[in-house]
Amino acid sequence: AAVSNSSLTSCFTMNEIALSPNNHEVHIYKKGGNNWTKIHVLKEHNGQVTGIDWAPESNRIVTCGTDRNAYVWTLKGDAWKPTLVILRINRAARCVKWSPKENKFAVGSGSRLISVCYFEQDNDWWVCKHIKKPIRSTILCLDWHPNNVLLAAGSCDFKCRIFSAYIKEVEEKPAPTAWGSKMPFGEVMFESSGTAGWVHGVCFSESGNRVAWASHDSTVAVAEGGKSAVITSLTTETLPLLCLTFITENSLVAAGHDCYPALFVYDAGKGTITFGGKLDVPKQSAQKGLTARERFQNLDKKATSETKEAVLESLHKNSISQLSVLEGGKAKCTKFSTTGMDGGMAIWDVKTLEASMKDLKIV
Amino acid sequence: MAKNTLSSRFRKVDIDEYDENKFVDEHHDEAPDQHGPDAVEVDNLIRQGDMMAAFHIALRSPPNSKNPVVKERALAVVLRVLTSFKSSDIEPAVKSLDRNGVDLLMKYIYRGFERPSENSSAILLQWHEKAFAVGGLGSIVRVLTARKTV
Numbered sequence: 001a002a003v004s005n006s007s008l009t010s011c012f013t014m015n016e017i018a019l020s021p022n023n024h025e026v027h028i029y030k031k032g033g034n035n036w037t038k039i040h041v042l043k044e045h046n047g048q049v050t051g052i053d054w055a056p057e058s059n060r061i062v063t064c065g066t067d068r069n070a071y072v073w074t075l076k077g078d079a080w081k082p083t084l085v086i087l088r089i090n091r092a093a094r095c096v097k098w099s100p101k102e103n104k105f106a107v108g109s110g111s112r113l114i115s116v117c118y119f120e121q122d123n124d125w126w127v128c129k130h131i132k133k134p135i136r137s138t139i140l141c142l143d144w145h146p147n148n149v150l151l152a153a154g155s156c157d158f159k160c161r162i163f164s165a166y167i168k169e170v171e172e173k174p175a176p177t178a179w180g181s182k183m184p185f186g187e188v189m190f191e192s193s194g195t196a197g198w199v200h201g202v203c204f205s206e207s208g209n210r211v212a213w214a215s216h217d218s219t220v221a222v223a224e225g226g227k228s229a230v231i232t233s234l235t236t237e238t239l240p241l242l243c244l245t246f247i248t249e250n251s252l253v254a255a256g257h258d259c260y261p262a263l264f265v266y267d268a269g270k271g272t273i274t275f276g277g278k279l280d281v282p283k284q285s286a287q288k289g290l291t292a293r294e295r296f297q298n299l300d301k302k303a304t305s306e307t308k309e310a311v312l313e314s315l316h317k318n319s320i321s322q323l324s325v326l327e328g329g330k331a332k333c334t335k336f337s338t339t340g341m342d343g344g345m346a347i348w349d350v351k352t353l354e355a356s357m358k359d360l361k362i363v
Numbered sequence: 364m365a366k367n368t369l370s371s372r373f374r375k376v377d378i379d380e381y382d383e384n385k386f387v388d389e390h391h392d393e394a395p396d397q398h399g400p401d402a403v404e405v406d407n408l409i410r411q412g413d414m415m416a417a418f419h420i421a422l423r424s425p426p427n428s429k430n431p432v433v434k435e436r437a438l439a440v441v442l443r444v445l446t447s448f449k450s451s452d453i454e455p456a457v458k459s460l461d462r463n464g465v466d467l468l469m470k471y472i473y474r475g476f477e478r479p480s481e482n483s484s485a486i487l488l489q490w491h492e493k494a495f496a497v498g499g500l501g502s503i504v505r506v507l508t509a510r511k512t513v
Contacts, residue, residue: 158510197508217508218501235462237499 018042018061019339020049026063026073028080044071044082051096051107058102064093070107070117072126085126087115097142099151103170106151108139114153116165116185131163131186141201141243145208149174149183152211154199160213160221162190178209178225190229195219200256201243201323206331210266212252214241220254222266222273232266234273243323247333247350250363253279255320259312261338261348265363277360279353280314318342399426399437409447417444418456422467425513434513441471446486457493465498466505470513473506 015031016039026042026049047066054061061080064070068089071082087093091110098105107115107128112135117128137156144151144165151165164183166174179189190211192199197216204211212222218240221233241256250268255261263276318341326347328334339345354360400421408417421444426433448456460468472494475487494502 196505196510215508216504218504235466235501235505237497237501239500240504 017345018052018054019345020052020063021343022048024048024065026052026061040080042073042080042082045069047092050092050094053096053098053105055098055102060098060102062096062098062105064096064107064109066092068093068109070096070105070115072105083126085117085128087117087128088130089113089115091138094138094140095142097144099144099148099165100146101148101171104148104165104167106142106144106153106165108142108153108155110138112137112139114139114142114151114163114165116151116167118167118170120169129167129185131165133186134188134191135161140199143202143204143211145177145179145204146206147174147177147208150177150179150189150204150208152202152204152213154202154213156198158196158198158215160192160195160199160202160211160223161188162211163188179229190223190225192221192223192231194231195221195233197240201241201254203245203252203330205246205249206329207249210246210249212244212246212266214244214254214256216240220244220252220264220273222252224268230268230271232271232273234264234275236275238262242319242321245323245325245333245336246330247325247328247336248362249331251276253323253333253336255316255323255338257319258314259316259318259320259340259342260314261320261323261336263360263362276362277357279348279357279360280316281357315346316340316342316344397424397427398433400424400440402436402440405440405444409444414444414448414452415456415459418448419459422460422464422471425467427511438471438474438513442475442483445471445475445490446483448486448490450486450489453489454493457490457497460497462498465494466502467513469494469498469502470506470509473503474513 017029018026020026024045024047027038028040029036030039045065045067049063049065051064059075061073062070068087070085070087070093072085073080073082087107089109089111093107093109095108096105104116104118114131115128116131117126120127135155139153139155141154142151148171149164149166150162152162154160162179164185164187166183166185174183195215195217199213199215201214209225210222214220218236218238219233220241221231224230239257241254244252244254247253250266252264253261254264260278260280262278264273265276266273320338320340322339324337325333326335326337334350335347337345337347354362400423405417405421421441426437472487472491475483
């Protein structure tokens with residue numbers, strides 16, 4: 001079954017993944033040696049699970065789904081117990097992310113708004129506030145700024161925006177950032193321009209001073225915060241990218257419908273983003289020789305006499321829908337994972353990639 | 364026979380107009396109104412045989428108004444240039460374009476496919492092959508996702 005969502009985490013002593021095999025459930029696998037065993041199945045959603053995020057410090061999992069609900073799961077003894085969070089949305093939830101301090105989480109949905117949820121001690125339940133304006137379509141992706149207040153959101157209204165998700169009940173007023181100093185809840189600190197297409201993936205750099213996004217018009221862009229934000233974009237010759245992450249302050253790994261992760265390098269000085277290379281170099285398969293008859297048949301049928309069969313040589317056999325940093329953080333990433341619509345998950349080692357590809361330089 | 368004797372005028376009301384969350388497409392017209400290439404200038408260049416110049420002028424200022432008449436006129440000029448090209452000249456012409464130029468060319472090629480005339484499809488397919496070699500699938504995706512069409 002296609003793994004449409006997953007959240008990988010290396011908890012304190014364990015190596016565990018939470019993923020959803022494109023249905024109503026969340027499965028938790030534990031790594032033992034070279035094997036993964038399913039240790040838990042979380043059943044509560046009434047609709048497909050669209051987002052999962054695992055908070056490593058507090059060891060809680062938040063899930064959201066097409067049933068318009070979100071659940072916060074806590075480990076009680078040997079089992080994960082769900083707590084319902086009322087999102088007050090009338091369309092499917094699409095993505096969910098814990099804030100860095102794990103005291104809030106944000107849910108993007110088809111209701112054209114973001115539900116920012118926090119725990120209300122007095123009533124012992126989760127409540128949420130809505131960020132609505134000026135969002136005009138489904139929110140597809142979210143990423144938090146390291147200050148726990150700013151939230152980047154990519155939407156089907158073709159925009160990437162940075163909002164303030166400041167909740168006075170759980171935090172102090174934030175210090176000024178590159179995106180501005182006044183951050184009342186819901187304030188738009190940045191709105192993208194210059195790219196078209198739905199924004200499938202969004203990511204803050206480790207410092208929070210840069211935000212990158214991937215759009216359906218086969219572009220990848222970076223905005224640098226400042227008095228006025230500087231936007232740099234790259235139009236690619238490939239199919240649209242669906243997910244991306246910073247692996248250093250200047251380098252991005254992105255992947256999507258072409259089924260392989262690729263490196264992009266941002267040069268603030270030159271104001272450019274350049275393609276840094278494919279990170280998935282397939283082993284060359286032996287070419288079969290073609291008889292003259294086969295060549296002629298190919299020429300007749302396909303107007304080409306090449307032997308290329310319609311087989312994907314990349315590791316993933318279908319679109320890559322999610323990219324996650326596993327080790328090293330977004331400034332010095334050493335390992336990242338990709339999950340795809342082919343139901344596969346791969347773990348990539350940055351050092352190994354750098355060593356095996358001669359022109360690959362990660363700056 | 365049952366006849367609907369109640370007024371059905373309410374069915375003609377566009378309820379989306381009253382939806383406060385209605386998506387309003389903002390078209391930021393940052394660029395000044397462009398009306399497309401000058402047909403006369405392009406015609407002259409074609410007659411003189413300077414296809415490369417005609418090609419560049421035809422692609423230089425795509426119309427950015429929503430007026431279908433303006434768009435039709437621009438499309439006609441561009442198609443005239445594309446169909447007048449010799450097959451062997453297509454590749455160098457495509458190579459002389461920058462990234463945005465290739466994307467724009469691809470948009471016109473697909474518009475040209477929409478209404479094939481005598482021999483247009485054959486030559487447009489050759490243009491498509493050369494443009495695809497440079498622009499890749501990305502340029503085709505941008506034809507599909509473009510907010511500003513030609």
